[in-house]
Amino acid sequence: MTTISIRKYASENGALAGLLVLALVIAIMQPAFLNTQNLLNVGVQAAVIAIMAFGMTFVVVAGGIDLSVGSIAALAAMVGALTAGPVGLVVGALCGLINGALVSYGKLPPFIATLAMLSVARGLTLVFSEGQPHETDSLVTFLGSNLTPMLPLPLLLMLLFFGITGLILTRTNLGRRMYAIGGNEEAAKLSGIDVRRQKLWIYALSGLFAAAAGLVLAGRLGSAGPQAAVGYELDAIAAVVIGGASLSGGVGRATGTLVGALVLAVLRNGLNLLQVPPFWQQVVIGVVIALAALLDSLRRR
Amino acid sequence: MKTLITARGITKHFGATKALDGVDLDINAGEVHVLLGENGAGKSTLVKVLAGIHGPDAGTVEGTASLAVIHQELALVPELSVAENLFLNRLPRRFGFVDRAEMRRRAPELLDRVGLDVDPNAKVRDLGIAQQQMIEIARALDKDAGVLILDEPTAVLTDTETDRLLEIMGQLRGNGVGLVFITHHLDEIQRIADRITVLRDGRSVGVLGPKATTQHMIELMVGRSIEEQYPRARQRRGKPLLKISNLTRRGVFRDINIEVRAGEVVGIAGLVGAGRTEVARAAFGVDDYDYGKVEVDGKPLRRNDVQAAIKAGLGLVPEDRKGQGLVLTATVGRNLELATLANRDQKRLTDIAGKLRIKGRVDQPVKELSGGNQQKVVIGKWLLADPKVLILDEPTRGVDVGAKVEIYELINRMTAQGRAVLLVSSDLPEVIGMSDRVVVMAHGRVAGELPKGATQDQVMALAVQEISA
Numbered sequence: 001m002t003t004i005s006i007r008k009y010a011s012e013n014g015a016l017a018g019l020l021v022l023a024l025v026i027a028i029m030q031p032a033f034l035n036t037q038n039l040l041n042v043g044v045q046a047a048v049i050a051i052m053a054f055g056m057t058f059v060v061v062a063g064g065i066d067l068s069v070g071s072i073a074a075l076a077a078m079v080g081a082l083t084a085g086p087v088g089l090v091v092g093a094l095c096g097l098i099n100g101a102l103v104s105y106g107k108l109p110p111f112i113a114t115l116a117m118l119s120v121a122r123g124l125t126l127v128f129s130e131g132q133p134h135e136t137d138s139l140v141t142f143l144g145s146n147l148t149p150m151l152p153l154p155l156l157l158m159l160l161f162f163g164i165t166g167l168i169l170t171r172t173n174l175g176r177r178m179y180a181i182g183g184n185e186e187a188a189k190l191s192g193i194d195v196r197r198q199k200l201w202i203y204a205l206s207g208l209f210a211a212a213a214g215l216v217l218a219g220r221l222g223s224a225g226p227q228a229a230v231g232y233e234l235d236a237i238a239a240v241v242i243g244g245a246s247l248s249g250g251v252g253r254a255t256g257t258l259v260g261a262l263v264l265a266v267l268r269n270g271l272n273l274l275q276v277p278p279f280w281q282q283v284v285i286g287v288v289i290a291l292a293a294l295l296d297s298l299r300r301r
Numbered sequence: 302m303k304t305l306i307t308a309r310g311i312t313k314h315f316g317a318t319k320a321l322d323g324v325d326l327d328i329n330a331g332e333v334h335v336l337l338g339e340n341g342a343g344k345s346t347l348v349k350v351l352a353g354i355h356g357p358d359a360g361t362v363e364g365t366a367s368l369a370v371i372h373q374e375l376a377l378v379p380e381l382s383v384a385e386n387l388f389l390n391r392l393p394r395r396f397g398f399v400d401r402a403e404m405r406r407r408a409p410e411l412l413d414r415v416g417l418d419v420d421p422n423a424k425v426r427d428l429g430i431a432q433q434q435m436i437e438i439a440r441a442l443d444k445d446a447g448v449l450i451l452d453e454p455t456a457v458l459t460d461t462e463t464d465r466l467l468e469i470m471g472q473l474r475g476n477g478v479g480l481v482f483i484t485h486h487l488d489e490i491q492r493i494a495d496r497i498t499v500l501r502d503g504r505s506v507g508v509l510g511p512k513a514t515t516q517h518m519i520e521l522m523v524g525r526s527i528e529e530q531y532p533r534a535r536q537r538r539g540k541p542l543l544k545i546s547n548l549t550r551r552g553v554f555r556d557i558n559i560e561v562r563a564g565e566v567v568g569i570a571g572l573v574g575a576g577r578t579e580v581a582r583a584a585f586g587v588d589d590y591d592y593g594k595v596e597v598d599g600k601p602l603r604r605n606d607v608q609a610a611i612k613a614g615l616g617l618v619p620e621d622r623k624g625q626g627l628v629l630t631a632t633v634g635r636n637l638e639l640a641t642l643a644n645r646d647q648k649r650l651t652d653i654a655g656k657l658r659i660k661g662r663v664d665q666p667v668k669e670l671s672g673g674n675q676q677k678v679v680i681g682k683w684l685l686a687d688p689k690v691l692i693l694d695e696p697t698r699g700v701d702v703g704a705k706v707e708i709y710e711l712i713n714r715m716t717a718q719g720r721a722v723l724l725v726s727s728d729l730p731e732v733i734g735m736s737d738r739v740v741v742m743a744h745g746r747v748a749g750e751l752p753k754g755a756t757q758d759q760v761m762a763l764a765v766q767e768i769s770a
Contacts, residue, residue: 183629194608
């Protein structure tokens with residue numbers, strides 16, 4: 001391989017290389033990391049954030065941000081527990097649609113619009129739940145279960161959503177338009193793309209994915225809690241950014257986001273195995289996020 | 302007379318374009334030196350070299366005097382007070398805090414020097430453009446600028462405000478300041494200039510004295526020659542494909558009537574700020590207008606609706622290629638398919654890239670291409686959409702000579718296929734050479750229409766004329 005193609009490969013797969021190095025280091029320090037059961041565990045742990053982050057990828061590629069995904073996940077799970085799972089999905093998509101309307105027709109900055117939704121959706125979760133956790137029905141519980149001991153459903157769902165995300169980003173008009181809008185909104189508009197309507201769908205997708213993530217989380221726990229998924233939006237954003245997407249829009253891939261979510265899960269799992277105190281874990285994760293973003297910014301120069 | 306700044310043999314390239322080619326310029330104390338030239342002649346680049354923003358590729362700038370540039374876009378902070386803006390970066394301080402008393406004491410002196418009577422505590426936001434300009438000038442004077450460069454300051458001023466500015470320039474000249482004045486208004490030049498350096502295509506083509514006639518200035522500015530550079534193949538005119546009637550947007554353009562027929566290229570000439578781009582954008586549905594009508598092939602367009610315009614067969618290649626035409630983060634192919642997402646077909650993309658002779662692969666990031674090839678991508682995007690009428694706004698700006706000719710040939714091919722082209726261009730030889738008719742705009746109005754074979758003098762005479770509002 002020539003120097004140039006190595007560099008190109010490394011720059012396109014920096015996150016993947018980072019993930020492998022990370023896994024290697026942990027495996028050397030604590031061989032138990034490589035147990036099949038542990039690896040499956042990592043996958044399951046990554047699933048909720050990954051599904052949420054796939055939805056976030058659409059928004060970030062289109063040049064926006066969605067801070068409400070954690071709250072939407074909790075609301076969808078709660079509504080799902082109180083009524084039925086699919087209703088939760090509908091509620092999540094509706095919340096996303098409202099985000100989209102506020103951003104495109106209300107001309108609010110995405111940060112503000114979704115910050116408002118973060119609060120509203122969390123508040124509604126508390127109202128509906130009356131502050132109590134609620135048991136999930138069998139359908140939702142099934143989402144968090146294992147098909148066989150070696151085949152956890154959350155892992156499969158993560159891969160399913162990964163496939164859907166890749167398909168939307170690369171093979172649909174909506175996906176192509178996300179890159180155009182995030183890369184240069186003015187050029188997209190002047191090329192006849194109805195930027196406002198596209199944004200509606202983009203935020204609705206993010207809401208839908210967040211709701212799915214919320215149902216998977218509730219399924220694993222067997223109940224929907226009023227304080228579920230607090231702060232998950234930040235992990236989702238971190239996964240997208242570690243995966244190489246640019247917060248200024250126009251850049252991002254499904255593979256990158258998957259790797260980003262895995263990096264976070266591997267790191268958490270590894271730090272636990274190495275018995276790093278939880279308070280320090282947060283410090284380490286923060287440093288890793290900063291390093292990933294720093295590498296990305298150096299690469300672009 | 303004392304020479305404050307001496308520039309010799311200034312040469313500057315931007316990529317393949319030679320913006321300046323061996324320009325000499327002296328700035329003397331107590332003198333107003335006018336820089337005159339068409340859009341793109343190199344005036345702004347020269348100013349940037351003098352100010353040290355761009356380093357020249359060749360040549361020297363020598364001088365001891367400190368220099369201040371008043372740009373067209375003002376560099377003031379609207380939310381701060383007049384006094385704070387005057388001393389921005391050098392706020393007087395006492396015990397580490399801003400010394401408001403000192404600031405209030407010194408501000409009126411400075412404002413007096415430019416004859417501005419405003420409250421130093423007023424917010425800059427609340428002042429008019431002319432007053433803001435004066436504040437910038439006052440700020441420059443406080444830095445003891447020996448040389449003051451004014452880049453088209455009168456473009457945004459009313460007649461009275463312009464009078465006031467010229468008066469102050471006269472006073473500053475009397476105080477020994479060296480002034481460089483860029484303007485398109487020949488009458489202003491005749492009122493204030495001591496010397497006039499005329500730039501054309503990056504070269505200094507003559508230095509005139511204060512008594513220069515308008516005729517002489519225009520002749521030097523536009524030059525002669527170059528008709529064969531524009532390989533316009535004239536077509537028989539067909540039915541009207543684009544009809545703009547009485548299009549008006551208050552304060553921007555008024556009563557615009559333009560008709561373009563099948564097989565025809567109609568040019569729109571005029572100075573920067575004449576409203577050409579604004580008319581093009583309104584016709585395409587990007588911006589709204591107050592009244593008037595736009596029809597494509599006899600069908601009226603809904604206002605402010607780009608999708609409808611594209612559906613009716615209209616396309617727009619915008620003036621700002623990177624800011625409005627391209628998604629720089631994406632590949633050539635993705636940019637080509639932007640206007641026709643439904644038609645996603647790798648083969649068609651490769652075909653069109655080949656036909657346009659785009660030097661670059663379809664899967665290559667578009668930002669790696671040269672300006673000319675980037676422009677061909679923007680044009681290619683529209684050719685895929687198969688428009689009846691294509692509006693080209695400054696299609697060859699920043700494009701090298703070879704690619705320019707290729708773009709002209711594309712225009713010929715489009716009209717040969719019975720399409721219509723509306724060509725907005727500041728490049729006079731180009732707009733005259735390529736158009737079958739030239740509409741000249743000035744101050745948001747159509748100042749006149751010239752048939753093919755018009756001279757550059759005729760176009761300029763219409764473009765610089767003052768229309769009473």
